[in-house]
Amino acid sequence: MSLRSQTVADVCVTIVCISLSLFLYKSRSSAGGVTYHRPQAYLLHNQVTHARLLPVNASNAFTYPTLAFLVSISALEGRFLDLGRGWIFGYGGIWGRVTGLRPEPYLTKQTGSIKSKLEDLLRARGHLDEKRSLHDAWMMTMPSFLGYEGINPLTVYFCYNSEGTFWSTVLEIHNTFGESHIHVLEIGKNEDSNPPNGYMFLSTTIHFLLTPMAPFRYNHQWTFPREFHVSPFNDRSGFYTVSVKRPTHPPLFTDITSSQRMPSPPKPSVRVHLFTSEEEDSSKVGALKLTALLRPARSTPLTSHSLLFSLVKAPFELLLTTPRILFVAWKLHYKKRLDVFLRPEPHPVAYNRDLMDRPRPTKPSGGVKWLDEGLLEYYARRRIEMFLSTRARETGIEVAILAPDPGMPPLIYSPDGSASPIRLTVSYLSSRMFSILCLCPSAEHALLLGCEAEKIFRVSSKELFIAVFSSTTPPLPTTIPDLTRLQRLRSANIPGSLGIPIPTSHFLDEKDGFGSKLGSGLLIFSHQFLDWFEKWVFTIVKARVVEGQEPWKQWDRVADICINGCLTVPNYLQNGSTIGSVIRAA
Template sequence: MRPVPALYEATVRHVRVEPVRNSFAYDTYYWFVDLDDLPRPPLPLRLLAGFRAADHGPAAGGSPARSLRAAIDAYLADHGVDLEGGRVLMLAHARVLGHVFNPLTVYWCHHRDGSLSRVVAEVHNTYGQRHRYLLEVDGRGRARTDKALFVSPFNEVDGHYRISLPEPGDRLALTIALHREGRPPFTASVRGVRRPATAASLLLRALRHPLTPLVGALRIRIQGIGLHLRGLPVLPRPDGPPPRTTERKATRS
């Protein structure tokens, strides 16, 4: 297993094929960290790499004092999963100058012997809501799960996701495709290259992609405005919290 922490310089791409065609991409960077050993850069750079449990998990509930590791262990225990102290690796944006937004956070949860137990895909929308999907993936990191969270104002909460979340190595390659009636109207992907998590490397990434979490959220909103101007109606957001998602094993496409 490669050492962590690490940085991934990446390109995020969204492709919509119906009811109108639209695609956009932007460059960013992610942290890949061990929840038992979160990075602490030199003091001047800590404003570029903050990790708080309150930035993840359900938007409401839970103790603010609970660590990221304790929070994910509690979530897994809620679903009958015990890692027995195994490693949990997380891919996410860090808090930068007080700002953070993670459309997708991924946790690779390992047994004590190092084998992969589960993958947790945590989705955040621009309305401040969050939802976790508990996945039992196949050997290539693939799984399928029903959609449960209202993410886009142009997509109902229906259909299912076909997900590919292999644990990153030298390269990062994640894909989430929404499927309805056998076809994918929307696909999001993240492709990246591993970089060292040194102070110099972090500073370089931050200079190349300033305020990356805030800029990513802004780009998503700008694209939404553009789609609405092209005639896509805005759907009402469902009331109440998203339903609890049960664990889904990987299925063949």
């Protein structure tokens, strides 16, 4: 065969091979197409809008951009979403990577994955059973950036079962104190009818205008009483109405062929309205007070390119959440003249009836994280625990101490290691209770301050409480100077008008050695200094607390109870106002 003939043959074979390849490709495409994987993580460029309508003189509105992730928690914890070998984005930590997510800041303090903690919470609250399961969930949250982890004011979980059916939304709310609260909003359960259209809020110097946005509807809406303290410029009254636009598709891992339509990138939206209570009936929804809207302007699959491009374009979006919160707080307090409501203790959770001498009338709280105890509170708690370990045997009274966090086991002190027919149950909302027991000169003072005035703890029996925490030394009139030095320190800021006898020594001091008494003295000095310093700081920065909530006036509130039999109604509530915010005149 000549060289020319061989060349022609090679060209013909090449053409045939190319034609056959094109034919097979088209045949495959017509039969099912090229297979793609549906993304299990998206980058959300959100617009967040807040607007305050009440009080009218403090009206305010602002909008800012945020960057958030929408990720499948199963894919996240399977490390299928890590980018750049976990350096650009990785699960399990925040250091040594540009962005990251880890389970510790989310939901409860218990160890475990985000999914396992979410399952435990849903099961404990009766939302998981044979008919309802958690197969996967979209998690909408903000990641850490260069090791910095913000407070993440709102994390949303869109929960799906194994069939890919969306069945609940879980809102995880964080405040700046390190506390968090969840709301489980189940589809078809206590749900409002006819979810509304989306709205945007435009602020002017005179009023707020509600203008319809681009056409979209919320899929679901719920209304429920407010329970969690978030803003220092509102009390804890009122109602939330939460409207949710769910993601376009479930996070389940599935393949899509080129002949099928790729689902639109999900743009889940959440709108929260805060309503006041009606003046005539506090159980009914009143006027609209605040509104917040989180709405993605753009949603793209989470890739190394999309993430790095977004960070280069707006490098500070993940760092500005806390500064924005502080700036708005400064504006509302000093410019709009709104007074500060001090942080109330979270609502109590329901305990096992076997541990309570009487059932608690309130429903379980949605609290999942509580404020950690400080060093002084830890020392006070250890002192009380050591005291009760012997006091129960001396009095024959069993003492049960119940913490606000249901994940913490109750502390039970029995006379002989077994159950006693005489039982005192003390349930507390804050570890401050242990400090009150150490700082008050008598059990009667502790009851008035912690149980009646500040409502830090509750007791099943006041008589048993006094029997357990009373000194064996006889009480003396407050004018007699025969008190121990520690008792004089404890009584220094207590007004004599209370008329409550003070025992010569404290129940903790009677059997203590020099070291323990020195520790008690340092504890008392430290608290008195911090009380003085707190008042000094508020005075220097000209911060204003709502009248009647000043921490340095706690014994004035006790005196009010002793004189009037109850606390005086705060001025901002005396005229029947239900706004739940206070403007101080200039």
